[in-house]
Amino acid sequence: MTTINEAREAVYERWRVQWAASAFSTxxxxxxxxxxxxxxxxxxxxxxxxHSPEVDxxxxxxxxxxxxxxATAVIQVYAPPDEGMxxxxxxxxxxxxxxxxxxFSGLRFFPASIREGAxxxxxxxxxxxxxxxxxETK
Numbered sequence: 001m002t003t004i005n006e007a008r009e010a011v012y013e014r015w016r017v018q019w020a021a022s023a024f025s026t027x028x029x030x031x032x033x034x035x036x037x038x039x040x041x042x043x044x045x046x047x048x049x050x051h052s053p054e055v056d057x058x059x060x061x062x063x064x065x066x067x068x069x070x071a072t073a074v075i076q077v078y079a080p081p082d083e084g085m086x087x088x089x090x091x092x093x094x095x096x097x098x099x100x101x102x103x104f105s106g107l108r109f110f111p112a113s114i115r116e117g118a119x120x121x122x123x124x125x126x127x128x129x130x131x132x133x134x135x136e137t138k
Contacts, residue, residue, distance in 0.1 A: 043077075043078065046075070049071055050071060066137050072129050096114055110132065
């Protein structure tokens with residue numbers, strides 16, 4: 001059985017392991033609702049999980065009802081101005097690869113998207129959205 005918290009923790013653990021092994025392991029990151037103390041003028045990443053409304057469920061006795069939960073891993077990548085787009089593109093592609101089209105811990109990820117986000121102060125932002133689903137039995 002996977003719960004909201006188990007799904008979130010599985011996403012965070014996957015991020016920790018994959019990011020540490022990536023070419024951008026020195027780029028600091030924070031998870032949602034954590035204090036972010038990185039240099040405000042340097043590259044950085046924030047990872048969060050957003051759940052969507054439930055639409056799929058089965059009927060049956062308690063302990064046998066399966067609910068398909070839908071969520072998205074959202075990765076916000078920030079880079080300072082005047083560096084061009086190459087570094088931001090590479091960090092965003094590396095972040096997307098952590099989750100895109102993968103399955104682990106009962107989570108099933110689909111193709112992920114990269115889009116330009118609203119700038120955060122002087123920093124340029126890209127947003128990666130990696131949708132996934134999982135089953136919860138009740």
